[in-house]
Amino acid sequence: MAPIAVPITESIVDTVQPKKDTLPLPDAVRARFEKANIDLSNGYPYRPAKPLYLDDVYNIRDTDRPYVDAGSRADKDKTALFSAAKEVKHLTSHIGTEIVGLQLKDLTDQQKDELGLLIAERSVVFFRDQDISPQEQKKLGEWYGEVEVHPQAPCVPGVPGTTVIWPALQATEVTASFRQTGGASRWHTDLVHERQPAGVTHLHNDVVPKIGGDTLWASGYAAYEKLSPEFRKIIDGREAIYRSAHGYLSRENPEAGPKFIERVHPIVRVHPATGWKALWVNRAYTVRILGLDKPESDVILGYLFDVYEKNVDIQVRFKWTPRTSALWDNRLTIHNASWDYEGNEPRHGTRVTALAEKPYFQKDAPTRRQALGLAGPEDV
Ligand SMILES: O=C(O)CCC(=O)C(=O)O
């Protein structure tokens, strides 16, 4: 079939705004937004015009973006952050820390840098009882990098870059069930198809179910360290294809159905602030290791996903309370949201994602355990 020529202006479709009141907005969300002067008169959430064609989406951020990691500027002892906190609780040995007694919106620049380093070291950091508007959440995200504005994800009206995470909303688009929970209820890393994928990512859940709706994170530092040193040599420096969650049409062959953004990145990367190696694959969006036949790639990736997902000692499972913020580093983790409440109670949050550097590998970089002097004879 001959390619269909479509002028670029026509490649934006779905400009329809959300139907008003399709889902009742929980009172606590409404109160948070009213306090922040969010205009809800045109419905909620705001849905950006969805680009139809794949090449338009590739073109959105297809150039080098400047990036300096906030954590790499920080005082290694994180004195400004820790001395102001009431308590700093490590939730497991390898991943997850909760900070008590600080409001994210009030952090000083120095504390924000130190928090960047803490996130780089602990992979995910939690703050309960936060009073934070979507605008303040976005401002904090900008400290950690260019805030991603998604071409089609719903966002808070008037605050592009604040993605709405509202499983009930997604469930109206794709029917979720107990056996097929879908969406965020599988292990994944966000936005791996970007040229410079996600770094510090901040989900503020303002409303959560009384029971359930936990989120799990697993450590990519520790997943890498679970591998034998000989196996690490097999995967070090290798690259794979990473795919987007959302599909778009090929301009040349629109009948072919949805196509995905694909980028090549290393499967082991080094974090710029810590300098430690982390496994960087995920079952949802890492498709194929370059240079290997597909069955070979499938076996190796399958093993890596298993190591990452099945070792509970390298994971944290977090029980939310209303108004809690989780800040995780998508360069270092996979995550998975439990849908055990089955949509029976509202769960709603806003997410701001800072894009980071182009992923890179460094052969002589240490693992976390090596750098911290924890590595045993079997680790080296
Ligand atoms: O709802 C959650 O707990 C996490 C959802 C998710 O995958 C995300 O915000 O990236």
Ligand SMILES: [Fe+2]
């Ligand atoms: Fe996610």
